[in-house]
Amino acid sequence: MPELPDVEGFRGVLADHTRAEIRRVDVLDAQVLRGVSGRRLDDALRGHHFTAPRRHGKFLVGPLDGGAAVLFHFGMTGELRWARDGDRHPHDRVVFVLPGGELRFRDMRKLQGIRFAADDDAVARILGGVGPDAMDVGRERFAELLTRRQVKATLTDQSVIGGIGNLLADEILWRARIHPRRKGADMSTEDVRWLHARMRTVLSAAIPTGRVPPRKSWLTGRRDEPAGSCPRCGTTLRHGRAGGRGTVWCPSCQPE
DNA sequence: GTGAATGTTCATTC
């Protein structure tokens, strides 16, 4: 699931539970821990509390009082949820136990996971591999980032721009009427400006919903239908590959 | 059984 809007939603979950003292960390599956042991994580967090969380690309940074931080990456199937009570789910991998309930990091496929940073430098090292956040990229910078590569490959490359995943990229390109395999270098200044503006439109609309909304008026609402039609012109959507990922586009609105 | 799934990384090939 998680792309920028989803992670923004998880940020909200974490933000609701800052200041509460962490009683302990239950590591149910250490496979999701990256570069830190369960013991060390528990030692570092016990008795501390989260402070205002932030997001960079698809990373959620949960700073702790004292300067350390927990970094969450949700891969394709991760999520963070709050539970006051009730049974844990088999895919709950790490649980932060607070006084009134638990923050549960659930992740079926375990493709990414949780990292620990002892200080701001360590956070910066981890985030150093991620390009500017999609919501922070200005128009000029955006134009510089589009190279001769296929535009979808660029949009979804986290080292170039942080936060855009497969669904968002298709949604943005559809909204901008640009074919996913167009080369950045072949696009006019006007095209690039338009694409940048559509990116912001889609992100701004998706963030409050905490996901890429599967509305019928969006491409995302139709992409799973076997022969879905374009919400704009009714043409049957095309399914193919671009940037190494399954891709959906409208052959009429987004000519090659 | 097969292929694909909203992610990332590494190796390989052009």
Place this chain on the structure above:
DNA sequence: GGAATGAACATTCA
């Protein structure tokens, strides 16, 4: 060197 492709990671579902 840049860009594209395929496999790998782990698990579920159509």
